[in-house]
Amino acid sequence: MSTPRDEDRLMDHKYDDIQEYDNPLPTWWNVIFWATIIWSIIYFLNVIPGVGSGKGRQALYEDEMAKAQELYGSPEQQAEAAIDEGAMAAALADPAKLEAGKVVFATTCSPCHNMDGGGNIGPNMTDDYWIHGNSPKAILTTITKGVPEKGMPTWAATLKPDQIANVAAYITTLRGTKPAVAKEPQGILMTPDGQPAGADSGAVK
């Protein structure tokens, strides 16, 4: 037997003698249902910043890189900033900076140039023969840009400009010192102020 209230809820059709109730969905359910649909449209269209899949990882990466370039300059500008003769001269006059340069040399350069600069895979730093020149600018340029095809890495990618200035200053202090094992001269005989030491300087390979 059905109560009068149940009668009210009965729908007016009848199939195979079966009648059904009209059971409307609760309001809270409907609200959530429509909210998810509206949310999905907003999400899909990406109209509200922070809601949606955004511009995608590639675009986000490029944005970040562009911001970094604005802050720190392009890799080329960073390399140019490391070729700073003023900073190298300042390092030469400052024992603390020379000491910092020595630490960079010991940790970063010695595997190829030896701890005392006598040379190994890389050339001897204690003699007066230079392949790429020994003016401050030439030394800074060689360190900053490297000679990748000959096995000298590009240090602008790893070292900061002040570290490059410090280590460049430090290697000039090795001139004339007596390394345990001195590698044979490579390049051209140079005067200390960065000039080829004359026509009879005798280039060594």
Ligand code: HEC
């Ligand atoms: C992986 C080995 C390697 C490391 C590490 C390395 N160098 Fe070199 N370096 C070389 C080689 C090889 C050359 C010779 C390049 C050529 O033949 O043109 C060279 C050349 C140089 C020259 C030019 C010498 C010349 O005769 O003109 C300088 C200056 C120099 N290196 C400084 C450094 C400094 C400073 C560091 C550490 C920050 C360093 N190198 C680390 C391998 C290395």
